[in-house]
Amino acid sequence: MRIGIDLGGTSVAAGLVDDAYKVLFRTSGKTAGCKTEHELFVVINKCVYDLLEKSGVSIDDIKSIGIGCPGSTDAVRGVVNVADNLPLLNTPVVKILNDEFKKPVLIDNDANCAAWGEYKTGIAKYHENMVMITIGTGIGGGIIINGKLIPGKENHAGEIGHMVVDIHGKRCACGRIGCWETIASTRALIDKVKSETEHVPFTILGNVVSENNGIVNGKTLFTAMKRGCKISKSIFSDYIELLAVGVMNIIEIFRPDMIVLGGGISREGDTLINPLREYIGETSTRIETSSLDDNAGIIGAALLHLK
Ligand SMILES: [Zn+2]
Incomplete structure (x- = not known):
């Protein structure tokens, strides 16, 4: 068994991954608000210790620990050079975790881990040429060509x-x-929805926002669309166009067998993917949403030794 850690700017999740690449147990912790490296590793370590306790598995039975980190991650040196929203600066993540758990530790960029997870055991299994697009606060990417993750210089490819x-x-x-x-x-x-509801508040979309105490999140627009909101449908169709621009460029550059969309918005499934496919039109590249959802990063991190 191996442990995979998915580190993000708001939370960290750890999972116990078995030899069939399944996540048996999961734990998580909050990383938002961690101001120092020390504070951050207290949270990460606790997440791993909680996982061992919850599963009843001894650290002796763990073969390795893998971690996916946001930002500029040097997989060779085991260091995070810099990460937005996290107190990591030239941080020797591999050494710190290795000192704590006395296990081999592997590291990579979070989007690379998600790509690796989808390729090894998710929807992109057997698709040796695939690109993972993780949509969140930013957009990340992991590129697999001929079954290998493309690291690029200093592991910076795929941005x-x-x-x-x-x-x-x-x-x-x-x-x-x-x-x-x-x-x-x-x-x-989200910014588009916010500016729309500020300018034209009395709409179905505006109602959805008020019902949620004025908070706009990734689901707001989709909730309003389900209620038949015309403005929301128009915002969404503009968004699909903007999403398609990048996806079409990626298709032309890599001509992958498959493109997988991940991140919270990918949970909208067909609502997101069907209009995107329609906009892009005929192409030999399959476009899909993540099949592992939150577990893609954990599984990919746990399987970094297979890279
Ligand atoms: Zn930029």
Whole structure:
């Protein structure tokens, strides 16, 4: 058995993964609010200890620990160079976890782990050329060609959220103008819903927001659409166009067997994927949503030794 850890800016999840690549137990902890590296590792370590306790498995029976980290992750040196929203700066993550648990530790970028999980045991199984697109606050990517994750220099390949699609667009967190994630991330969609409801509050969409105490999240638009909100449908159809721009570019560059969309929004399933497929039209690349959902990153991290 192995442990996979999926580290994010708001939470961390750990899972016990068996030899059939199934997650037997899961635990999680909150990383939002961790101000120092020390605080962060207290949360991560507790998550792993909770997992061992919950499952009744001894650390002696764990073969290795894998961790997927956001930001710039150096898989060779075992270091996170820098991560947005987490107190990690040239942090030797592998060494810290190895000192704590005395087990082999492997690390990679979170989107690479999600891609690896989907490829080894999810919807992209047997699809040796696949691209995983993780849609959240930003857009991450993991690229698998001929069954191998493409690391690129310093493990920086696959930053598909930062491909520039609109040179007259908005400034991205990375400093450039018009990156794909400024228009097609869940955050971009949420911002659009917020500005729409501020300008035109008395709509079905506005009602959904008020019912949720003014909070807009990734589900708001979909809830309003289900109630027949025309404005929401129009926002969504614009969003599909913006999402399709990047997906079409990825298809043309890699011509993968499959593109898998992950992140919270992928749980909308056919509601998301069917209009996207329709917009893109005839293509030999299959476009699917994640089949492992939250567990893709955990499984991929636990299976990094198979890379
Ligand atoms: Zn950018």
